[in-house]
Amino acid sequence: MSERRVVVTGLGATTPLGADVDTTWKALLAGQSGVRLLTEDWRELLPVHFAARVATEPADQMERVEMRRLDRSEQFALVASREAWKDAGSPDDIDKERLGVVIASGIGGVITLLDQFVNLNEKGARGVSPHTVPMLMPNGPAANVGLELKAKAGVHTPVSACASGAEAIGYAYEMIKNNRADIIVTGGVEAAIHQLPMAGFAAMKALSTRNDAPQRASRPYDLDRDGFVLGEGGGVLILEEYESAKARGAKIYCEVAGQGLTSDGYHIAAPDPDGEGVQRAIKFALHASGLSTKDIVHLNAHATSTPAGDVAEANALRKALGADADHVAVSATKSMTGHLLGGAGAIESVFIVKALQERLAPPTINIENLDPAVTIDVVRDTPRQLPAGDIAALNDSFGFGGHNVVLAFKSL
Amino acid sequence: MALSQADVLAGIKEIVEEVAGIPAAKIELDKNFTDDLEVDSLSMVEVVVACEERFGVKIPDEKVTELATVGDAVNFIVNAAA
Numbered sequence: 148m149s150e151r152r153v154v155v156t157g158l159g160a161t162t163p164l165g166a167d168v169d170t171t172w173k174a175l176l177a178g179q180s181g182v183r184l185l186t187e188d189w190r191e192l193l194p195v196h197f198a199a200r201v202a203t204e205p206a207d208q209m210e211r212v213e214m215r216r217l218d219r220s221e222q223f224a225l226v227a228s229r230e231a232w233k234d235a236g237s238p239d240d241i242d243k244e245r246l247g248v249v250i251a252s253g254i255g256g257v258i259t260l261l262d263q264f265v266n267l268n269e270k271g272a273r274g275v276s277p278h279t280v281p282m283l284m285p286n287g288p289a290a291n292v293g294l295e296l297k298a299k300a301g302v303h304t305p306v307s308a309c310a311s312g313a314e315a316i317g318y319a320y321e322m323i324k325n326n327r328a329d330i331i332v333t334g335g336v337e338a339a340i341h342q343l344p345m346a347g348f349a350a351m352k353a354l355s356t357r358n359d360a361p362q363r364a365s366r367p368y369d370l371d372r373d374g375f376v377l378g379e380g381g382g383v384l385i386l387e388e389y390e391s392a393k394a395r396g397a398k399i400y401c402e403v404a405g406q407g408l409t410s411d412g413y414h415i416a417a418p419d420p421d422g423e424g425v426q427r428a429i430k431f432a433l434h435a436s437g438l439s440t441k442d443i444v445h446l447n448a449h450a451t452s453t454p455a456g457d458v459a460e461a462n463a464l465r466k467a468l469g470a471d472a473d474h475v476a477v478s479a480t481k482s483m484t485g486h487l488l489g490g491a492g493a494i495e496s497v498f499i500v501k502a503l504q505e506r507l508a509p510p511t512i513n514i515e516n517l518d519p520a521v522t523i524d525v526v527r528d529t530p531r532q533l534p535a536g537d538i539a540a541l542n543d544s545f546g547f548g549g550h551n552v553v554l555a556f557k558s559l
Numbered sequence: 560m561a562l563s564q565a566d567v568l569a570g571i572k573e574i575v576e577e578v579a580g581i582p583a584a585k586i587e588l589d590k591n592f593t594d595d596l597e598v599d600s601l602s603m604v605e606v607v608v609a610c611e612e613r614f615g616v617k618i619p620d621e622k623v624t625e626l627a628t629v630g631d632a633v634n635f636i637v638n639a640a641a
Contacts, residue, residue, distance in 0.1 A: 212580030216601070273611075277604035 153323045154559065155400040156392050157235025157385030158497050159227035159334075163378050163484050166203035167230050171494075172501050175509045176530045180362035180483055182376050189342040195354045197361035198340045199378035199485030216278045217291065218256035219338035220381070223490070224288030225295065227383040228332050232296065235385040236397055238330065245329040247300035248293040249319040250336065250383070251311035253489030253546070255285030258341050288336050288381075300328035306489075308546030309449075311335050312382065313492025313554055317406035319386050320554075329388045335493035336381030345377060351416060353453060365486075366513035367450035367457050367479035368521045375451040378485025382494035401503045404539065404555040405436030411549030418456050422463025424551045425543065429467040432553040438539050440471035442557070445508045445533055445540035447495040450479035451486050460543070461521045468523075476508040476526045476533065483512055492544035496554060499540045503558050506533040562614060562640045567633045574609045575629075578602050588630035596629075616640050 158168045163181025165171035174181070181199040190196045205214060205222035214222055228250075232238075259282040266274040281287055286304035293302035301322065305314040312335020319333035339345075348354045355374035357364035365376040392399055407428040413419040433439065446464065450457050457479075465472050480498055487494060502508050507530045514527050539557035546552075572583040579598045592598040598606060607618050610632065616639040618626075626632045 210580065212578075215578075273608055277601040281601075 151324050151326060152389035153320050153386050153403045154389050154392050155384050155403060155500050156387045156397040157231040158400070158500060159229065159231030159234060159383040160381070160494055160497050161201050161203065161208070161223050161226045162380040162382070162494055163199035163202055166208065168497060168501070170202070172498070175480060175483055175498065176507065178483065178510045178512045178528060180365070180512065181378065182361045182364060182485055184361055192342055193345055194349050194356050195345060196358045197364065197376065198345070199376055200340060201380045216282070218259045218282040218287055220252050220256055220336045221282065221288045221291045223336040223338060223379070223381040224250050224292050224383070227334060227336070227381045228292045228295070231332065231383040231385050238395060238397070241330055243297045243299045245300055246296060246298040247319070247322055247328040247331045248289045248296070248298045248302045249305070249315045249322065249331055249333040250289035250292055251305050251315035251489050252285050252288055252336050253306070253308050253311045254337065254339050254344065256283035256287055257339050257344055259283045261341060261343055292332055296332065298332070307550035307552070308548055309486070309488050309491055310544040310546035310550040310552045311489035311492065312494070313496065313542060313544035313552040314408070314550070316384060316386070316403070316493065316496055316554055317408065317552055320403045320406060323386055323388050329391045331386045332383060333386055334381060334383035335490045337488040337490040338379050339488060340377055340379050348377065355452060363513050365452045365482045367448070367452045367482050367511060368461070368518055368525055369514045370516040370518045372452045372454060372457065374453055375481065376485040378487045379490070380487055380494065381490040382497040384493070384496060384500065399559055400500045402557050402559050404438060404557045405432050406555065407431030407435060407553040409551045411551065413549055416547045418459040418545065419549070420455070420459050422459045422466070424549065425460060425463035425545065426467040428543070428551040428553040429541065432541065432555045436539070436555040436557065438555055438557065440468045442537070442539040443468065443471065443475050443541055444538045445476045445478070445499070445502055447499050447540070447542045448477050448479045449543050449545050451481055458518065458520045460545070461523050465522050472523050475524060476531050477523050478509045478526050479511040480509055492542060492552060495544070496542050499542050499556050502533065503538065503540055503556060506535070507531070508533055562637055564633055564637055567614065567636045568629070570613050571610065571629060571632060574606055574613065578605045578609065586629055588628065588633060590629050591627055592629065610636060614640055
């Protein structure tokens with residue numbers, strides 16, 4: 148049997164820039180910011196008064212009765228999965244034993260957990276919802292999508308903080324590659340805009356405190372960057388085995404060519420300044436996909452807008468790609484979406500698929516003064532045309548704990 | 560405080576519609592919560608807690624399993640409140 152190849156046949160998203168992939172992508176190309184001042188009173192508790200909430204509330208996209216037993220992260224997963232499934236042509240008659248789901252979350256149903264703790268304290272144990280556990284478990288988003296589609300090949304949830312979404316897609320890729328499934332609904336979601344997680348990130352000095360200009364706060368690679376902006380939402384891709392996708396006449400966006408996974412063994416939260424683990428992950432991803440640095444024309448960077456992280460990543464990219472980094476258009480889309488934690492690697496993979504399809508690398512906004520320590524080719528302010536012919540792109544994602552995930556996509 | 564059967568039925572209709580999304584018009588005394596209305600075990604817990612709050616009665620866990628139909632629940636609550 149020839150080697151199994153994995154392709155993308157559907158996309159879905161709900162993001163701070165739009166209720167679906169099309170509106171998000173248009174806003175991204177236009178360089179819009181999804182960051183807003185929070186309207187909740189609790190923002191006054193925090194040094195940070197802004198975040199990137201989804202552009203469209205799940206309440207406008209699903210039924211009330213369905214929503215009330217789902218954590219917000221699970222709502223995002225269902226909204227994005229329904230769009231992706233439909234985009235893939237709603238292949239409902241496929242063998243369910245060959246259908247899997249791999250959807251990640253960085254933190255899980257943290258808002259449910261905290262809300263129910265308030266209920267417990269105010270009303271006693273009887274006041275705690277019987278849906279509490281299914282809502283707060285990190286595998287809840289994947290499980291609910293799996294239930295809806297009756298997936299029976301396996302439902303999984305890799306957790307690696309902000310690398311979770313990318314790790315999920317890599318896991319799905321492996322499942323198809325290794326013949327465990329023919330079609331997988333995969334991605335990542337996060338719903339953690341709440342005073343407690345925000346206070347935790349703020350205590351680490353990880354969040355920007357640019358309260359006087361929230362839309363300028365997420366500024367990867369800018370000299371005055373001061374932290375990330377918390378976002379919410381999620382992205383979902385339908386991955387499919389190439390021959391079976393062709394056989395059913397599916398629209399094929401591109402190929403998931405390979406992945407590279409490493410860990411730093413360095414620090415629980417700080418990036419290794421040499422980015423050694425990142426470099427190895429890039430090499431592994433290229434090797435696994437049979438690509439060379441010459442083939443890579445675009446990269447969607449992790450670039451969260453933290454002082455240490457952006458430079459460590461940029462250095463690692465320069466070292467891993469060498470002179471070929473000069474022809475890699477690097478986009479830091481968190482400048483517009485904020486940082487979706489476990490959803491980040493997923494929406495950024497959606498963006499890469501769109502970039503390969505439309506041959507356009509999205510811009511990075513808010514760079515007023517490029518940090519001179521950044522020696523990679525950053526796409527600034529307006530989209531950049533990508534070359535014709537066979538091209539490939541990388542998505543890198545890193546998570547607290549020292550997790551490094553690099554995914555390789557190539558045109559077909 | 561005495562509750563009328565009609566008042567309790569009306570209240571249960573509202574609760575089941577809120578919790579499980581079943582249209583109130585479908586909720587009748589002879590309907591079985593599980594088989595007819597498809598209220599699952601987790602939602603049934605919500606219905607019970609909401610009934611307790613609304614009608615000021617206590618529905619012990621061991622009684623819940625005996626409340627198969629809407630009528631069973633109405634009778635239990637009317638008697639418990641009497």
